Amino acid sequence: xxxxxxxxxxxxxxxxxxxxxxxxxxxxxxxxxxxxxxxxxxxxxxxxxxxxxxxxxxxxxxxxxxxxxxxxxxxxxxxxxxxxxxxxxxxxxxxxxxxxxxxxxxxxxxxxxxxxxxxxxxxxxxxxxxxxxxxxxxxxxxxxxxxxxxxxxxxxxxxxxxxxxxxxxxxxxxxxxxxxxxxxxxxxxxxxxxxxxxxxxxxxxxxxxxxxxxxxxxxxxxxxxxxxxxxxxxxxxxxxxxxxxxxxxxxxxxxxxxxxxxxxxxxxxxxxxxxxxxxxxxxxxxxxxxxxxxxxxxxxxxxxxxxxxxxxxxxxxxxxxxxxxxxxxxxxxxxxxxxxxxxxxxxxxxxxxxxxxxxxxxxxxxxxxxxxxxxxxxxxxxxxxxxxxxxxxxxxxxxxxxxxxxxxxxxxxxxxxxxxxxxxxxxxxxxxxxxxxxxxxxxxxxxxxxxxxxxxxxxxxxxxxxxxxxxxxxxxxxxxxxxxxxxxxxxxxxxxxxxxxxxxxxxxxxxxx
Numbered sequence: 001x002x003x004x005x006x007x008x009x010x011x012x013x014x015x016x017x018x019x020x021x022x023x024x025x026x027x028x029x030x031x032x033x034x035x036x037x038x039x040x041x042x043x044x045x046x047x048x049x050x051x052x053x054x055x056x057x058x059x060x061x062x063x064x065x066x067x068x069x070x071x072x073x074x075x076x077x078x079x080x081x082x083x084x085x086x087x088x089x090x091x092x093x094x095x096x097x098x099x100x101x102x103x104x105x106x107x108x109x110x111x112x113x114x115x116x117x118x119x120x121x122x123x124x125x126x127x128x129x130x131x132x133x134x135x136x137x138x139x140x141x142x143x144x145x146x147x148x149x150x151x152x153x154x155x156x157x158x159x160x161x162x163x164x165x166x167x168x169x170x171x172x173x174x175x176x177x178x179x180x181x182x183x184x185x186x187x188x189x190x191x192x193x194x195x196x197x198x199x200x201x202x203x204x205x206x207x208x209x210x211x212x213x214x215x216x217x218x219x220x221x222x223x224x225x226x227x228x229x230x231x232x233x234x235x236x237x238x239x240x241x242x243x244x245x246x247x248x249x250x251x252x253x254x255x256x257x258x259x260x261x262x263x264x265x266x267x268x269x270x271x272x273x274x275x276x277x278x279x280x281x282x283x284x285x286x287x288x289x290x291x292x293x294x295x296x297x298x299x300x301x302x303x304x305x306x307x308x309x310x311x312x313x314x315x316x317x318x319x320x321x322x323x324x325x326x327x328x329x330x331x332x333x334x335x336x337x338x339x340x341x342x343x344x345x346x347x348x349x350x351x352x353x354x355x356x357x358x359x360x361x362x363x364x365x366x367x368x369x370x371x372x373x374x375x376x377x378x379x380x381x382x383x384x385x386x387x388x389x390x391x392x393x394x395x396x397x398x399x400x401x402x403x404x405x406x407x408x409x410x411x412x413x414x415x416x417x418x419x420x421x422x423x424x425x426x427x428x429x430x431x432x433x434x435x436x437x438x439x440x441x442x443x444x445x446x447x448x449x450x451x452x453x454x455x456x457x458x459x460x461x462x463x464x465x466x467x468x469x470x471x472x473x474x475x476x477x478x479x480x481x482x483x484x485x486x487x488x489x490x491x492x493x494x495x496x497x498x499x500x501x502x503x504x505x506x507x508x509x510x511x512x513x
Contacts, residue, residue, distance in 0.1 A: 003424045003427060003428070004431075005424060005428050008459050008460075008462075008463050009463055009467075010424060010425055010428065011425075011428045011429055011432055012459070012460065012463075013421055013425040013429070014414070014421055014425055014426065014429055015247065015248070015249075015429075016456045016459075016460065017429045017430070017432040017433035017436070017437075018433070018436050018437070018452050018453070018455060018456035018459075019247050020246065020247040020248065020433055020437065021246065021247070021437060022433055022434060022437040022438040022441075023405040024245075024246035024247065024248060024407060024410055025429075025430050025433040025437070026405070027246075027405075027406065027407050027408075027411040027414070028248065028411070028414040028430065029426070029430045030411055031104065031410075031412060031414060031415050032414075032415065032423070032426050032430075035100050035104055035415060036097060036100070036418065036423065037423075039100065040056065040096050040097050041056070043096050043100075044056045044096045044502065045502060047502075047503065049093075049094070049096065049099060049372060050093055050372075050511050050512060051094075051095060051096035051099070052501065052502040052503040053093075053501050053502075053504075053505065053511045054066055054093060054094075054095045054096075054501050055095055055499035055500065055501055056095060056096060056097060056502070057095060057097045057418075057419065057422060057499075058095045058097075058098065058419065058499050059098075059346055059349050059350050059353065059419035059420040060095075060349070060353065061092050061093065061094055061098070061353050061356060061357065062092075062093045062094075063089065063090035063091075063092070063093065064093065064511055064512045065090070065505060065510055065511075066501055066504070066505055069090070069092055069093075069356065070089075071268075071356050071360065073085055074086040075268070075360065078217075079219075079268060079269055080219070080266055080267065081265070081266030081267075081268075081360045081361075081362075086361070090510070090512075091361075091365070091372070091512070092356065092357060092361050092366075093372075093512075094357075094373070097418055097419070098418075098419060099373060099376065100415075101415050101418045101419070102254065102373075102376055103376045103379040104379065104413075104416075105251070105254045105412070105413065105415070105416045106254070106377070106379035106380045106383060107379040107380065107382050107383030107386070107408075107412040108250060108408075108411075108412030108413030108414075108416065109250075109252075109254070109255050109380070109383065109413075110380045110381070110382075110383035110384040111383035111384065111386060111412055111413075112235070112238045112239065112242065112250050112383075112409040112413065113235075113238060113384070114383075114384050114387040114388055115238075115391075115407070115408055115409050116237070116238035116241055116242070116409075118387055118388060118391035118395075119391060120241055124237060183296055183297055183299075184296075186299060187296060187299065187302075190301040190302055191301075191303060192302045193302045193303050193305070193306040197306060201310070206225075206229075209225050209277060210225060212273075213225050213273060217269070218269050218270055218273045219267040219270040220264065220267070220269075220270035220273050221264075224260070224263070224264060224270065224274055225273075225274075225277055227259075227263070227274075228256065228260075228274050228275075228277040228278035228281075229277065229278070229281060231252065231255070231256060231259065232252065232278055232279075232281040232282045232285070235252055235282065236282055236285055236286075238250070238409075239252065239282055239286060240285075240289055242407070242409050242410065242413075243290075244293075245407075246407055246410050248409075248410045248413065248414055249283065249286065250409050250413040251279065251283075251413065251416045252279050252282050253275065253279045253354075253416065254354075254416065256274060256275045256279050257271060257274075257275050257354045257355070257357070257358040258358050258363050259274075260274035260275060260278075260358065260359065261357075261358030261359055261362045261363045262363050262364070264359075265362040265364070266359075266360065266362065267359055268355040268356065268359035268360045269355075269359075271354075271355045271358055271359025271360075272351065272352075272355045275351075275354070275355075288309060291309060292305060292309075327343070331343060335348055335349070340475065341471060341475045346419070346420030347420060349420070350419055350420055383408065386408050387409075390403060390406050390408060394406070436448070436452055437452075440452075
């Protein structure tokens with residue numbers, strides 16, 4: 001229930017806890033406790049959805065004998081869905097935590113839209129209008145002082161704005177989204193990167209993407225790529241707002257898989273390509289915006305920052321592809337359970353399983369009439385209604401009230417890490433976040449302001465350097481081969497490691513017959 005680890009790779013598996021506000025982490029923990037600690041065990045031991053014949057937590061999907069699903073048995077030589085083979089083999093079954101994770105992700109997606117519309121809809125509209133009306137190419141070379149004080153007192157204009165901000169209902173924002181702070185005033189000395197630079201980059205990458213999906217056998221038509229990018233464009237602002245306030249990324253991963261499975265059924269490769277373009281465009285776009293924000297605070301000229309970002313993207317793309325190909329050539333059993341040094345690729349396995357569920361089998365067989373997991377669709381309605389209720393209760397309350405700190409996109413969406421993440425990753429993450437961003441922040445605020453962010457960067461950097469040194473200095477040369485002691489073996493002796501089911505079948509039996 002509450003395992004502990006001192007491994008920073010596991011603690012920060014779902015993101016650095018030092019960069020997440022405690023109130024946001026409390027939302028994550030609440031979702032974990034309700035869904036994974038209370039609901040999941042009850043459903044599991046009651047054998048709901050045949051879940052007792054599978055492990056309670058696994059990143060794999062299963063057939064009707066309780067064994068891992070063999071997707072090769074339902075595909076043609078061209079990697080397309082074969083319905084006859086599917087009917088002769090088995091339906092796809094999910095572990096209970098896997099199924100619940102899909103349900104809360106459904107709720108998180110709809111909650112993302114309604115939460116953003118309720119709390120920030122008015123501000124988004126105002127900022128959009130101002131952005132269209134302004135001319136970003138005109139830079140002001142003179143510094144404009146902030147007219148916030150008159151004879152040591154705040155002006156009436158500022159006081160009125162503060163009152164409007166306090167009553168506007170935005171949670172987690174100290175000022176209006178359209179406010180012009182000191183950083184924005186200082187950055188007026190520099191010209192913005194022209195919109196034509198962004199447009200040229202978009203058109204170039206779009207042309208490359210269209211070439212990839214049409215030239216290679218991805219089974220994804222050219223308009224499928226445009227559809228994927230349009231989904232990202234529509235949902236990017238809600239995702240970015242939640243990320244900026246809570247440091248929790250609301251993933252579009254699942255909705256992209258389902259939409260592609262519905263529009264292009266029976267095409268697993270197309271589903272993976274569609275999902276990659278849709279989800280990665282959102283995730284990398286948010287990270288790019290985060291880097292621009294950091295450059296804004298560091299007073300880096302926007303044109304220079306854009307050029308550096310493009311260069312870094314180009315270098316990292318070739319580097320990652322090169323490293324990946326090197327690993328495939330030099331690491332035996334890569335992405336297999338017995339891979340060297342634990343390179344079992346849990347995220348890639350979840351991505352592959354998703355392509356099976358939504359790209360091969362398709363959403364209709366999961367959520368259609370009479371389907372086993374049809375009831376999970378109701379989570380969409382839950383996620384759409386719940387933020388409206390919270391908004392109606394909390395909009396007139398003070399900023400520090402309980403209701404203003406409830407963020408349902410985070411509460412629901414953070415569980416998208418399960419699988420492959422486990423309770424170990426969430427419990428230690430939440431504990432570290434509470435210690436630093438609640439206890440230390442209150443008792444030692446000066447230390448917290450000065451060192452917390454630096455400590456997070458140091459731990460991340462140290463982990464990355466340490467992994468490289470240990471792997472190439474100890475593991476890859478073979479010096480650690482045969483090394484064994486109690487600490488390397490004890491965790492493999494229980495059902496957590498062997499993924500034991502609660503109920504078992506005799507040879508030849510199936511649990512859905």
